[in-house]
Structures are given as structure tokens and as C-alpha cells.
Amino acid sequence: MADEKRGGVRRLKPGDSTELPSPSLNGETTRFIRAQDFHSRYSRLITWELEDEMEQVEERLRHWSKQKLVEHGYTLIGVIARNSGWLFGDRVVKFSAQKGENLGNHRFSQGDIVTICRNNPLKEITVEGIVLTRKRNSLSVVVSENLDKVRTGTWRIDRGANRVAHDRMQDALREILRDEPPTTLSDLLLGRPRDINDSAKMRPEFRGVKWRDVFTPSELNESQEEAFKRAMTSRFSLIQGPPGTGKTHTAVRILQGWAKQGTGPILATADSNVAVDNLLEGLLDLGVKAVRIGQPVKVRAHLRSATVRARVEEHPLQEEVRELLGLQESLQRRLSTFKGKEKGLAHRDLKMGWKAIRALETSMSDDVLDGAEVICSTCIGVGHQILGQRKFSNILIDEATQAIEPATWVPIMRSCRRLVLVGDHRQLPPTVISRRAEQDGLRRSLFERMIDAGMTPTMLKTQYRMHPVIAEYSSSRYYDNQLENGVSADDRIAPAGFLWPDWDAPVAFVPIDGAEELAVDGKSRVNRDEAGWVVKIVEQLLSAGDLQPSDIGIVSPYNGQVQLLTDLFDGKGILAGEGDEEAGGLEIRSIDGYQGREKEVIVLSTVRANHDGEVGFLSDHRRLNVAITRPRRGLIVVGCADTLRHDGDWEGWLEWVRDRKLEAWHVLQSY
Ligand SMILES: Nc1ncnc2c1ncn2[C@@H]1O[C@H](COP(=O)(O)OP(=O)(O)OP(=O)(O)O)[C@@H](O)[C@H]1O
Numbered sequence: 001m002a003d004e005k006r007g008g009v010r011r012l013k014p015g016d017s018t019e020l021p022s023p024s025l026n027g028e029t030t031r032f033i034r035a036q037d038f039h040s041r042y043s044r045l046i047t048w049e050l051e052d053e054m055e056q057v058e059e060r061l062r063h064w065s066k067q068k069l070v071e072h073g074y075t076l077i078g079v080i081a082r083n084s085g086w087l088f089g090d091r092v093v094k095f096s097a098q099k100g101e102n103l104g105n106h107r108f109s110q111g112d113i114v115t116i117c118r119n120n121p122l123k124e125i126t127v128e129g130i131v132l133t134r135k136r137n138s139l140s141v142v143v144s145e146n147l148d149k150v151r152t153g154t155w156r157i158d159r160g161a162n163r164v165a166h167d168r169m170q171d172a173l174r175e176i177l178r179d180e181p182p183t184t185l186s187d188l189l190l191g192r193p194r195d196i197n198d199s200a201k202m203r204p205e206f207r208g209v210k211w212r213d214v215f216t217p218s219e220l221n222e223s224q225e226e227a228f229k230r231a232m233t234s235r236f237s238l239i240q241g242p243p244g245t246g247k248t249h250t251a252v253r254i255l256q257g258w259a260k261q262g263t264g265p266i267l268a269t270a271d272s273n274v275a276v277d278n279l280l281e282g283l284l285d286l287g288v289k290a291v292r293i294g295q296p297v298k299v300r301a302h303l304r305s306a307t308v309r310a311r312v313e314e315h316p317l318q319e320e321v322r323e324l325l326g327l328q329e330s331l332q333r334r335l336s337t338f339k340g341k342e343k344g345l346a347h348r349d350l351k352m353g354w355k356a357i358r359a360l361e362t363s364m365s366d367d368v369l370d371g372a373e374v375i376c377s378t379c380i381g382v383g384h385q386i387l388g389q390r391k392f393s394n395i396l397i398d399e400a401t402q403a404i405e406p407a408t409w410v411p412i413m414r415s416c417r418r419l420v421l422v423g424d425h426r427q428l429p430p431t432v433i434s435r436r437a438e439q440d441g442l443r444r445s446l447f448e449r450m451i452d453a454g455m456t457p458t459m460l461k462t463q464y465r466m467h468p469v470i471a472e473y474s475s476s477r478y479y480d481n482q483l484e485n486g487v488s489a490d491d492r493i494a495p496a497g498f499l500w501p502d503w504d505a506p507v508a509f510v511p512i513d514g515a516e517e518l519a520v521d522g523k524s525r526v527n528r529d530e531a532g533w534v535v536k537i538v539e540q541l542l543s544a545g546d547l548q549p550s551d552i553g554i555v556s557p558y559n560g561q562v563q564l565l566t567d568l569f570d571g572k573g574i575l576a577g578e579g580d581e582e583a584g585g586l587e588i589r590s591i592d593g594y595q596g597r598e599k600e601v602i603v604l605s606t607v608r609a610n611h612d613g614e615v616g617f618l619s620d621h622r623r624l625n626v627a628i629t630r631p632r633r634g635l636i637v638v639g640c641a642d643t644l645r646h647d648g649d650w651e652g653w654l655e656w657v658r659d660r661k662l663e664a665w666h667v668l669q670s671y
Pocket residue numbers: 219220221224241242243244245246247248249250424427463464465595596597598
């Protein structure tokens with residue numbers, strides 16, 4: 001058999017992993033004749049999602065002792081607060097421990113939703129906030145309303161549910177009820193036209209705009225070219241394809257093409273920050289003027305200079321802001337020395353000062369946004385007030401199969417006239433907390449609903465990322481053996497520094513008989529034995545000199561393990577630190593943190609090792625698919641075969657590994 005040749009690729013029998021649609025997904029929930037039906041369905045689903053998320057938070061508050069909540073980092077108690085400026089019109093409050101102590105171990109990080117109260121969030125009226133910055137000694141929070149007597153007494157902070165996302169989705173959904181919803185695509189996206197494909201192929205309506213012709217970029221293959229052309233001429237198109245087939249590669253060229261066409265403002269979005277960063281990176285590489293909205297801390301370090309926040313820092317008006325801030329501070333300091341009317345006037349001046357600063361900040365960010373060809377943001381981020389009333393006629397959503405449908409409507413309701421959705425329903429699905437919302441279909445993305453409504457996507461089938469053998473299992477199990485290879489084994493030589501069981505097939509399973517433990521937070525998991533082996537393996541890979549730390553990605557489905565590995569590698573000086581602008585180091589992340597990305601080598605620590613065959617998180621085959629399709633030249637999986645085997649997809653993978661003789665027992669003896 002030709003495929004038995006070393007390094008050759010086999011065609012396996014496809015796995016039986018087709019999913020059954022949930023019973024609630026029928027014609028009525030796919031095509032909507034009445035906008036009201038659409039609205040009430042999705043409004044209900046996200047209300048359930050919020051209610052159930054809040055319920056989860058409340059459950060914890062009700063059943064855990066205060067001490068346990070603090071120990072596990074869900075709650076901060078006895079912190080003092082003071083007002084600390086503004087963020088685009090919202091009050092910022094800075095919390096710190098008393099007497100300059102540090103805040104201890106807690107789980108609050110930037111972007112988290114918190115509730116603030118004095119003592120007991122279940123018994124008091126709470127104020128909501130979003131964490132703006134986390135420092136060792138303090139936590140700055142943007143609050144929804146002023147805290148009464150902020151400097152008096154102490155405060156308590158708890159984790160809250162994501163109401164902001166919910167509110168933005170509700171706002172977007174409500175727009176569909178208007179006589180003329182703010183997108184020319186509403187009929188089509190509700191599934192009303194008899195022939196969806198014909199309707200989608202119509203030219204987008206850009207009234208009064210003269211289109212410029214654009215050439216198709218040369219670095220696209222035939223099907224990518226087809227996707228590009230469709231996106232240039234049709235008002236709605238879908239691009240679908242397995243990992244590494246150049247979906248994002250094509251997406252950034254489409255965005256570039258739109259910029260050249262000159263058909264109005266362009267929005268590049270995705271559900272997760274990781275996926276938005278991928279688009280931003282690709283755009284900047286092509287020299288497209290792109291800016292990123294969103295919290296810089298959530299943006300990959302070397303891309304932070306492209307955030308609006310960073311660009312605003314360099315704005316010429318910044319000097320004026322700094323001057324004003326200086327004046328404000330000195331006035332604030334002298335405030336206690338004023339009496340009577342004088343004090344009243346000082347307060348008025350302070351208020352006016354903040355107003356002037358806010359006006360300058362808005363004008364600077366407007367300048368930055370106006371100067372960009374493409375604005376990049378997460379779907380929910382598009383609801384941020386920094387974008388004001390801005391409209392975007394051209395919208396692309398990458399990883400669209402990872403977003404719940406209402407989230408995708410947040411950008412679409414910004415006056416979308418042309419839309420491209422890019423996705424792969426075999427990679428990470430949307431996260432849905434509520435059981436009832438999940439069962440009623442909230443996990444089906446807009447992308448999938450449009451496919452169900454009859455839309456034909458442009459399929460990309462040739463992958464350019466992985467050594468053909470690395471792509472083999474994913475192709476057979478999840479893509480009907482349809483995945484073709486645009487790179488050969490010779491283009492992806494197995495890296496030195498690891499004893500590959502087969503140097504022509506750079507995949508290895510290192511069987512570790514370790515033990516899993518519950519992580520400190522009481523929820524996530526860690527596996528110290530695996531972590532130890534990962535460190536040894538990575539050190540060997542690096543010492544061979546073939547790879548730089550930034551070529552290696554360490555992945556685990558469990559945040560607890562990610563944290564443990566980070567601690568172990570910390571101090572070895574090869575980590576990509578948070579604030580490190582060069583970010584040239586090793587990256588250790590969850591699988592979700594690697595969505596859409598690639599590395600020369602991936603070392604995957606699966607963590608689960610128990611007698612009950614509990615695989616938890618790992619059982620989502622889409623997560624497995626994402627994890628094993630990130631590497632270009634080598635994949636090393638460290639795990640407990642007996643536990644993994646309890647899951648059908650992992651069992652299939654282990655069998656494939658055994659067939660191909662890729663078990664690396666010898667590695668255990670060689671260190
Ligand atoms: N036509 C092409 N010729 C050469 N290289 C290509 C081509 N298309 C894509 N690539 C390369 O293949 C790799 C994978 O591309 P890309 O990340 O766009 O895939 P993807 O489909 O978005 O993957 P994922 O599903 O993981 O998000 C990238 O390194 C990209 O530069």
C-alpha cells in the first residue's frame with residue numbers, strides 16, 4: 001500500500017462523530033418569517049443564559065463561606081477605595097488593601113465583571129463594575145454608578161455575571177424589530193428569501209459610492225481566490241474549511257481588498273480576543289492600517305501598539321491632557337484647604353476639568369479611529385461606546401462558528417451592507433453556560449444556521465500548516481478524509497531535540513502514568529507528573545538549538561495546569577511575559593488560547609488521569625481537533641492512555657498512534 005510508506009499519509013475510515021441536531025432546531029428556528037419570532041427566541045435564550053450564569057454565581061455566594069470564597073480568590077473583603085479618574089465617561093475606582101498591603105491571591109483580572117458592596121452581596125444593593133487594571137496592590141474598576149461615600153469604610157468585591165455582553169446583545173437584537181433595521185441584510189439573515197444563495201450573491205448596496213477595481217492577490221490558491229472574489233462582489237458569503245486551510249489568510253486579504261475598493265468603513269471581528277488578534281496581526285503584516293479596540297491587556301503583547309489606547313498615547317493632544325491632569329491633581333490636593341464658597345467653586349472647576357479631559361480623550365480616539373482602514377474588535381467589543389454611533393458597511397467575522405448568534409448581531413447592527421462569515425464547525429463551539437439555553441439551540445452559530453437555511457459556503461480544503469502526518473487524524477476523523485496537503489513532509493522536517501518514534505512522522509504520544517489533582521481554585525485540574533515531563537521535553541527541544549522558545553507552544557485544556565506549567569517555567573527566563581513587548585518567549589496557554597494560531601511544535605498536556613475514566617473537558621472532540629492541528633513540524637502529547645481511552649475520539653487517536661507506532665515509551669527512559 002502506497003500509504004504505508006514512511007511519512008506517507010493514510011486515509012482512515014472516518015469516525016462516527018456527526019452530531020445530531022438538537023430537537024429544537026427545525027425549520028421554524030432556522031428561517032424566520034416574522035422578525036418578532038426571531039427576536040423573542042434569541043432574547044429569551046440570552047436571558048436564560050444570563051439568569052443561569054447569575055444563578056451559578058449566587059449559588060456559590062449562598063453555599064460557600066466567606067473564608068472559602070476569599071481563599072479561592074472569588075471575593076476580596078475589607079478593601080478601601082477611592083475615585084481614580086474616568087474612562088470614556090465612566091467613573092474609575094481604585095481598590096486596595098488596607099495599610100498598603102497587597103491584595104493576596106485573587107482571580108480578578110482585566111475585563112472581569114464584578115459586583116461591589118459593603119458586606120454581603122446577597123443582602124445589599126450592589127454596584128456593578130468591570131475590572132480595568134490589576135496590579136499587585138490594587139484593582140481599578142470602571143463602575144456603573146458612583147459609590148456612595150467611597151472613601152469611608154471598607155468594601156467587598158465579588159465576581160459577577162457578564163451582564164455587559166448580555167445588554168449589548170439585547171440592544172442589537174431589539175434593532176431587528178424596527179421597520180427598517182439598521183442592516184440591509186436583515187431579510188436574508190432571517191432566512192426569508194426563497195433562494196438564499198441568489199439573494200446572498202446580490203451586489204451589496206453602497207449608495208453613491210464609486211467602487212475601485214481590485215486585483216485578486218497572487219498568494220491565494222484556487223478556492224481561496226473564489227472566496228475572495230465572492231467577498232468582493234456579493235453582499236453575503238461564507239467561507240468554511242478545516243484547520244490550516246488559509247481561512248484567516250484569505251480573510252485578511254478580503255479586508256485588504258475592501259479597503260482598496262473604498263466602499264466605506266470596515267470592521268474585522270471575531271468572538272474571542274485570540275481570533276481578533278490573528279486578524280490584526282495578518283492585516284498589519286500586509287501593511288493595512290488597522291487598529292484594535294479593546295483592553296490592551298487582553299491583546300497579545302506585540303500587537304498592543306496597534307490598540308486605540310496605545311495610539312492615543314502618542315497623540316499630539318496628549319500633552320494638553322497631561323497638563324490638565326496636573327492641574328486637576330493639584331486642585332484636588334488643595335481641596336481640603338478651601339472653605340465655603342471657595343470650596344464650591346473648586347468642586348465646579350474639578351468637574352469642568354474632568355469634562356475637558358474627557359472631551360480631549362474622545363477627540364483623540366476619534367482621530368485614531370478615523371485614520372484606520374480597518375477596525376478590529378471582538379463582537380461584543382463592538383458595542384463599546386468608544387465607537388459612538390459609527391457605522392460599518394463591511395463586516396467580516398472570523399471564527400464565526402465560535403460565537404453565539406446574538407453576539408454576531410452586535411457588529412451586524414452597525415449598518416452592515418456586506419458580510420463575510422468565516423468558520424469551521426469542527427473547531428471550538430460557542431461557550432454556553434445555561435443548560436436550557438444550550439438545549440434550545442443557543443450553541444448554533446449564525447454561520448451554522450445559514451448553512452441549515454441552504455447557504456453554500458466556499459470550501460477551502462488544502463492545508464498549508466501541518467506536516468501531512470500531523471493533519472492525518474483530524475482529516476480522517478472530522479473531515480471525511482477531504483483535507484488535502486499544500487505542504488509536503490520535506491517542508492516540515494521533524495525538529496531535533498526529541499527522540500521521535502518515527503522521524504518521518506513527527507507526532508508522539510508520551511504515556512505517563514501520573515495522577516491528576518484538583519487545582520487550588522477547587523475547579524480546574526493539575527497533573528504534576530505530566531508537568532514535570534513537559535519541562536524536561538521542552539528543555540531538551542531547546543537545547544538542541546533547532547528551535548527558539550517562541551517556536552514552541554505548550555497547551556493544556558486546564559487552566560490549573562497552564563498555571564502550574566507557567567510557574568515551573570517561570571524563572572527559567574524563557575517565558576513570554578505579559579508586559580514583554582518583544583514577547584519572544586515560550587507561550588503556555590489553554591487550547592482556547594491557541595485557536596486559529598500555529599507554532600512549530602506543540603506540547604500538549606492532557607492532564608486527566610483517574611480510575612473512573614473521567615475526561616471532562618477533553619471529551620469535546622472539537623477541542624481535541626483544535627489542539628492537535630496547531631503545530632507545523634511536531635506534535636507531542638503527554639497523557640494517561642487508560643483514562644483518555646474512555647473517550648471515543650481520544651481512543652481513536654490513541655489507536656491511530658499505535659498503528660503508526662508513534663508511542664514514545666523510550667522517551668521515559670532516556671531522560
Ligand atoms: N495559498 C497559500 N499558500 C501558502 N501558504 C498559505 C496559503 N494559505 C494559507 N497559507 C498558510 O497556511 C497557514 C495556515 O493559514 P490560516 O491560519 O489562515 O488557516 P486557517 O484556516 O485560518 O486555520 P485555523 O482553522 O486554525 O484558524 C498560515 O501559515 C498561512 O500563511
